Amino acid sequence: MTLDDLLDRNRQWADARRARDPEFFSRLARGQRPRLLWIGCSDSRVPAEEILGCGPGDLFVHRNVANIVAYNDINIASVVQYATVNLGIADIVVCGHYGCGGIRAACAETLPDGYLGDWLNIAGWAKRTVDQALAREGRSVAGEEYHQRVVEENVRLQIEHLSHLGLIRRQRAERPDSLRLHGWVYDISTGLVKIVAPGDT
Template identity: 45%
Template sequence: MIMTTLKPLLAKNRSWALQRRARNPDYFEKYRYQQKPHSLWIGCSDSRVPAEVLTGAHPGELFVHRNIANMVVTQDDNVMSVLQYALVYLKVSQIVLCGHYGCGGVQAALSLPESALADEDSPLTRRMHELRRVLQQGLEDYHASDATEGDKLNQLVEVNLLAQFAQLVASEPVRSAWQRGQTLHLFGCVYDLQSGHLKELIHQSAEEPQA
């Protein structure tokens, strides 16, 4: 059963590799011994939002971390270790935080009180409770809005992106990079599943003084 499942993937992999070598015999040799990505991509795990595909990136260009609802939780060693490695060792000059309209994670956080997840004690439930906490003001605006359901959900996705971006900006690895003079641009984007386009919502290139 496992081999039957893997055969189409392996066949597509072989075809892809052959095509790349046919166009450029040195395609894989360039990054065989090291990687020098220009950007870290933090995105949602949704299978419809593959970073390399939608940006046309080649191997070696993007260092990628994906999780449900593209969250930046400073207590999460997974995302924070990726962030540290990208900034300290790979010296990326850009971080792209990317959400997407139609995000199942955002919708799950919205419906959490009525969901079966609410009665679970699981990693997914804990993540959804954290996401709902971050989205609290956005949820209040959602329920008070007279807009269509689709527009309200899109707005909630943008609220989440901006909230996660704020946590990214405030994170220790990012602040340390700016303080030591490292060139680093942060971009917050939303991907539109319908059009295939990325939309930039926010951009920051330096630590801003505390008010």
Template identity: 40%
Template sequence: MTYPQRMLLENLAWAEEIFRQDTHYFYRLTQTQQPKVLWIGCSDSRVPVENITGARPGEIFVHRNIANLVAAEDENLASVLEYAIVVLRVQHIIVCGHHCCGGVGAALRPPVAGIPRVNRRIEKIRTLSRAHAWELSGLADLDARTDRLAELSVAAQVRHLQEMPLVRDAPTPIQLHGWIFSMGRGRLEPVTPSVWSNDAQRADALCAVA
């Protein structure tokens, strides 16, 4: 049996179990979605959003990319933000990075041949690492530097969100959160204060973290 075949069987078992528990569950899913949260996370397969938060289908609107980056020129991210803010009217946006992040770790090493798009994508993290070179150089090893840079990057991405007109001028203020997933402990932890999209003091609050 191939892995995709196993996935189909697992889905069948899941759907049947849900239907036994609640015969109207899937009908309700077809009607609408009203998530309160937009989650911007990493594509890493070890950070499944619903699993680590206990969320069910329909509760979290999700965008994932390598190293959970927020860039104004990223049309994919911009379209997700636009839909989440204008149509779904989410109340919270969470940027969640994670320890042991391959994209962040790669930004601390020379570019790797054969993955030019990835190298270009993580260049922003390389720039961030240079800005924090003094702090990072004082850490014990590459793993510690990677984990700290992942935290610093989360704070930077929240700042980028606040600078985007789409977020800043949202119809209703949105609370922004920066979290890290500690993979070794399975815990989600805040790495920035929760701030509002229209908060005039937003830069001061986040610069204190990163």
């Protein structure tokens, strides 16, 4: 597929959208009121709008490798601020996914070189939490089951990071129950979302 093919598709998409709903683009041009903030993985197989049956204007989206919320990430902090303060969004979803290459790399003996290794080191805490839990349970889990446990734990860990951000703590102190943080995991092999942390976290 060439870039010209993609631009052709864009024109066809815009024409089809306008044919179905002549006011669609002029309505969106007036502003946005997205339903939730989506913090997901950059993986091409997890397109937030598509898997939730949404379209333009429905979701405010931030994606990075392995859906990580880092304390010192001014990028995600500004996204969270704009979503919650300016757009008044009350629901934030951190959505991981099974088969996540970032989580696999974070669990490997050696982290990748360069920025990727530095970044994925943050998700390494999820691996350590899983390892400690398995040691307590006296169990040994490997392969896909182990990977899935770390994916789920990483989502819980990033929700914890989110809840510790000064911006979130201040808003919750000023307006209790004003923000709900949800942990989801998307299964690429079924197309379905599983809840791993309910919205009252």
